[in-house]
Amino acid sequence: MTKIFENIISTIKKEKLLSISNLLAMTVTFIVLGLFIEVIIYSQTALKMLEQQAQITVFFKDDVPEERIMELRAQFQGDGRILDVTYVSKEDAFEIFKEINKDEPVLLESISANILPASLEVKSKNLSSLDELAEEYQVIDGVEEVKYFEDVIERFRYWSSVIYVVGIVTLFTLFVISYSVIIVTLRTTINNKGIELEILKLVGATDRYVKKPLMYQGIFFGGLSALIASLFLILGSVFTRLLGVFGADPDIYLASLKMDSLVFSVLLSVVLLLSGILLGYLGSLTAVKKYLKY
Amino acid sequence: MSQIDFLNITKQYGSDTEVLKDVSFSVDNGEFVFLVGPSGAGKSTLIKVLIREEVPTSGDILFNGESVLQIPQTNISDLRRRIGVVFQDFKLLESKNIFDNVAVALDVVDSDPGVIRNVVPNVLAMVGLSNKMYNYPKQLSGGEKQRVAIARALAHEPDVLVADEPTGMIDPVASEEVVDILEKIHSLGTTVLMATHSQAIVDRLKKRVIRIQDGIVKSDKMGGKYND
Known part of the structure; x- marks a missing residue:
């Protein structure tokens, strides 16, 4: 495990700009994903609540x-x-x-x-x-x-749908960007390590040995950016609660989920983290398949 | 049964460049064989097809009776551990010290760290580099770099040691040292297959000499000389 981290740190040092771009693009994606999920869940539960009260x-x-x-x-x-x-x-x-x-x-x-x-x-x-x-x-x-008050509810339903569609399109675009950035980063790593990878193969390295650090690199970037995004969302949740942005009791919006808003943020973080790891894994897998030729 | 059999190997690049033409010969267990011939004769290509770095256009290579071409992609690493290879340009990892350059050959197969700590100093001692274990490649001479490459090739205790022009980039004195090490390894029972341009080395050792020229085997003599 130490060796894997050493490898990743060494790559980050060698490809600072690309690594930062990678991290930023993915962090923004996951923040948007998190906010999108929050808005969808809150608006849908609020809509349900409004419908019940209508x-x-x-x-x-x-x-x-x-x-x-x-x-x-x-x-x-x-x-x-x-x-x-x-x-x-x-x-x-x-x-x-x-x-x-x-x-x-x-x-x-x-x-x-x-x-x-x-x-x-x-x-x-x-x-x-x-x-x-x-x-x-x-x-x-x-x-x-x-x-x-049908009009109010209909308008709320309309805007919920708009948010849903815009959110899906934005999210899809950001996912494609993040996925591409992972692939580009790994392609650069593979190109930079070309001779080293060739030597490893010639001295009898298995495919797994050569691919493993590259796979971990993608997973690391995916996981780390999702973690940063999660912390951002949890802090956001704490501050909105402290500042009373959504009124005295923000949990009212999640009433139908029967869940505290902080617990919801933590669950959302887990979802984001898993998505980050998955995105990193898929990006790495594509890059390794496409560019690792020895 | 011979250890290596090159069976009618032909290697063609594109439609008009034929590097090897129906090459056949065998190498027995424990032999020391020189592959000689001018540049572009096909010596390096023969070595590449032996370790499956290249695939011949036709023909087959048997290693200990097993077809090298039939080895699944995932098992090529096993073949490359049974055949240690030394390259003309050393192929050392510049960012790693000498110990790690040799250790990498064991590390790639997830060897136990204890095994690595035992084996690496032993093979470095065999090539006379115990005192430079923690130096980096750029701090070594060409001859020393080649000895590191030999040590790395020996780390797996391979059945065969293949050296592709190992003295091509080093001075005559260092070349003698490298060849002495190869001879020592051979005397311990390892088969050695060495491609070279050096007449002095071939003539001094009086081993089996296979001359490749224009992609075909021109001559194959026991105790031969470079120009036989």
């Missing part, structure tokens, strides 16, 4: 009796498209209003429970059925207004 609120006219509302509630609950229905009476609505406006006593004094409408909060199983349900509810006798 609801239609059906407000009733003041003259609609509670029995009628309860009838409609039972009817909605029997609908296969609906996940849950909650009844919010005038009193419940007033309690909510009071809670929201607890710092404004003047406003609270001027309002009573009778002013606020009773409503049914309907959560659908599928976001796409919100539109259709809203249209159906709008025409029910006694319904004053139907509100829902």
Whole structure:
């Protein structure tokens, strides 16, 4: 193992500029990969959360009796498209209003429970059925207004998809660049060591003996750059948490994964490290096959 | 059974350059054979086909009865450990000291470090370089470099030692020393096959002399001389 590291250090010393370029290109790739995975996971879980919370609120006219509302509630609950229905009476609505406006006593004094409408909060199983349900509810006798926030969710879904596509394209490009840089670096190493490799073969070195250090070199660069990228992402996660960039509790974005954001960063680092090693291995394998002629 | 059999070896480069033409001869175990002939006669090519550095256009080479051409690519390293080779241009690793240059021959087959520590000083002693073990190639004379190359070739205790113009780049005194070492190795039972231009050496040793000229075996004489 010491010999392998000695070999790698010697190569880095001889090919400083190329080694640094290699490391930088791969580190940037893995940082982008990490950020991309984070954005995808966070946006998908946030989207799921939004979808789960998305609801239609059906407000009733003041003259609609509670029995009628309860009838409609039972009817909605029997609908296969609906996940849950909650009844919010005038009193419940007033309690909510009071809670929201607890710092404004003047406003609270001027309002009573009778002013606020009773409503049914309907959560659908599928976001796409919100539109259709809203249209159906709008025409029910006694319904004053139907509100829902489909636009916000649709816009969020749209931008998630954009990020996903742009991310995939960027990532693919960076992977190709990193892969090429590994191959170029190893080609230079192989060319520089041409005579040495030839001598090794002539004195009876096995293919494995000649190839091993070159393979380790690629794996080392892949692994090291993934490690640097991982540390960067973990530190990023710690700082965003300390600075409260995503609010008091960033874990809320990962709620559906049931995972702490720091644990998520560590798992992501493992994924990056494995990707780095794999990329390094594949790059080395290609370079050795293509350029190692003796 | 002979140790090495060159069977109808022809080697052609391109469509019109034929370096070897139907060359056949055998070398017995423990023999000392000189391959002589002018530059470009095909001596080095014969050595290259023996260690599978080159593949002949036709013909075959048997080493201890086994076809060298049938050896799988992955086992060529075994062949090269059984046939030690010394080159005219030494082929030493300039960045390594003398000990490491010899040790590399053992290291490439994952020899135990203890074995390397034992074998390397012994072979360096055999070629008279015990006192220069930690020098670098650039600190040695041509003759000394060639002795390091011989020590490296001996590290595996090969069955055959092949020397391709080993005195071609060194002065006459150093050449004598190198040849004395080869003769000593031969006297210990190793087969030696040496390609050379040196008439003085060939005439002094009176060994078997095979003359290659224009790609064919012109003569093959026991106890021969360079110009026979």
